Amino acid sequence: MEDVGRFAFTYGLPRPRVVVSSGLVESATSEELRAVLVHEAEHVRGRDPLRALVAGFLTAQHFALPLLGHLRAAVVADRELAADRCAMARCGAGAVAGTLLKVGDAPRWAHTAPAAAMGGRALLAARITQLEGDPPPPPRPDRRQVAVTAAGAALYAWAIAGSAWLIAATPLICLGRGH
Numbered sequence: 597m598e599d600v601g602r603f604a605f606t607y608g609l610p611r612p613r614v615v616v617s618s619g620l621v622e623s624a625t626s627e628e629l630r631a632v633l634v635h636e637a638e639h640v641r642g643r644d645p646l647r648a649l650v651a652g653f654l655t656a657q658h659f660a661l662p663l664l665g666h667l668r669a670a671v672v673a674d675r676e677l678a679a680d681r682c683a684m685a686r687c688g689a690g691a692v693a694g695t696l697l698k699v700g701d702a703p704r705w706a707h708t709a710p711a712a713a714m715g716g717r718a719l720l721a722a723r724i725t726q727l728e729g730d731p732p733p734p735p736r737p738d739r740r741q742v743a744v745t746a747a748g749a750a751l752y753a754w755a756i757a758g759s760a761w762l763i764a765a766t767p768l769i770c771l772g773r774g775h
Contacts, residue, residue, distance in 0.1 A: 602699050604632045606639035609646050614639075623698050631683040631691035632699075638679035647671060660748030666737040673719050673735060677726055689727050696723060 602620040606612050614636040621629065639645070651668040658664050683692050722732035 604636055604699065606636050607645055609649065612640040612643065612645050620699060624695060625691075627687055627691040628695045628698065631687040631695050634686045635679040635683040635692070635695075638682040639675065642675060642678070644675050647675065658748075660751065661745045662741045662748075663737055663745035666735065666741055670735050673722060676719050677722060677732065680723055680726060684727070693724075693727050696720070696727070 600617050600619045602617055602623055604614065604616040604620055606614050614633070616629070616632060616636075620632065624632065651671055655664050655668050680692055722735075725732040
């Protein structure tokens with residue numbers, strides 16, 4: 597039988613649904629599967645696929661503001677950690693840890709739809725830190741992101757102010773009263 601991978605994720609906007617791969621079902625214990633389902637139920641409850649879609653849209657629309665990408669990653673991390681805390685409270689840290697050892701990242705096609713997937717390898721350290729009982733440190737933007745975002749915001753403000761001036765001056769110019 598072909599290895600389909602071991603993953604779980606939540607997808608869908610009007611009615612979020614949960615996908616658990618047969619590879620994960622076959623390799624996880626019953627307590628680990630329960631932890632997976634509790635974790636994913638938290639994504640459903642939080643409407644995380646919709647949050648992911650909105651965050652992705654804002655990031656794409658405002659590409660000149662890279663700090664939005666950092667905020668998007670922080671939202672994803674926060675929701676993953678919240679879902680883990682929910683699963684730990686109901687199933688224990690051991691079941692969540694066992695699942696994290698067994699799962700891989702969601703398949704590539706899951707990232708093309710509004711989905712709340714595992715969050716990628718970058719979150720793994722924070723999730724393990726949380727499992728150990730320590731709150732993970734919040735992700736910090738780098739200075740370049742902050743500087744480019746400040747420049748992008750200034751450019752947006754200049755464009756909006758210039759457009760507002762042009763709109764306000766247009767009737768005067770058309771009536772021959774303006775410069």
